[in-house]
Amino acid sequence: MGEMNLKMLLESQSLERCPFPIPTGWFFVDFSDQLKTGEIRNVEMLGQEWVLFRSESGQVGMTDPYCPHLGAHLGHGGKVVGENIRCPFHHWEYNTEGWCKAIPYGKVAPPIIKKQAILRTLPAVEKYGMIWVWFHPKCEAPSWQLPHIPEMEDEGYTGDRRGSWPVHTAIQEVAENGVDFAHLKFLHGAAGIPPAVVNFKDHVIEIDMAGGYIVGKGYGPGLNVFHFTQEGVSATMISYTQPITLERSQMNMSFRHKDYGAGTREAAIAKKLVDHMIGAADGEESAGFESVDFIVWNNKKYRPNPLLCDGDGPILQYRKWFKQFYADGDLSKI
Structure with missing residues (x-):
């Protein structure tokens, strides 16, 4: 047996829940x-x-x-x-x-x-x-503008469903779920780990999961827009989490889709897609974030040096991308 890596075994003693500044x-x-x-x-x-x-x-x-x-x-x-x-x-x-x-x-x-x-x-x-x-912690002017979101700004869309949930962790930890594809199978109970493509460019992250089933963009830390498509019908989740304190955030979401008309097949599919986003839809065994993610978020600590394997998503790339939004504070722990 080789020499024991005590640093690895004892690292949890020095871990912090949220070693992050408030992001820009x-x-x-x-x-x-x-x-x-x-x-x-x-x-x-x-x-x-x-x-x-x-x-x-x-x-x-x-x-x-x-x-x-x-x-x-x-x-x-x-x-x-x-x-x-x-x-x-x-x-x-x-x-x-x-x-x-x-x-x-x-x-x-x-x-x-x-x-x-x-x-x-x-x-x-x-x-x-x-x-x-x-x-911006140093009062610098905006370096990008909010995008146009047709579902929220144009005619022809409907949906007044929205939700707000307190979460006891930093916004980076919440958003990291977006690239942690393996947890969808093991925490949420999905049938498998979906294939996904992720691109990082400037303040934008692009995600295409399961060959177009879920396609989304994140605009900095505070806005994510995800489109869920099934049988030619799409529904949109707009997520806009607020950092409240260093260790507390407020998750907020709005759900919209095209106005397919009451009683139509498309309207029923759109409703099921929204149900799937927010919780467990009828006839599905997978669990929504509300029932399982908070258990993890509210109790985990951040590991700055995670042990990752080939089945994990681009977590390190995500963390590197997110770090650009920290303009102040000690970044050595993240």
């Missing part, structure tokens, strides 16, 4: 119709609390909570005034880009307010009937 990218905040004109709301995500508001003209702002003046919390007593959010303490006002637009007293303002935004805000857009923000 576009992230879902809420549905547009949930934020009314003039409303202010405190939101926890992206590793901290934020203040979300909608101006009188309908523009969305998402800001750091604490006023640059003397640190009052804008989400407790603050007010929307025109296009700005007003601090309750001394009524300093800030627009959706974080520029100070009004100080109702004093004749000499700090010179910096003429040169730059002084309240951190996140670039915000409304798309797919949702509010999205761009997060």
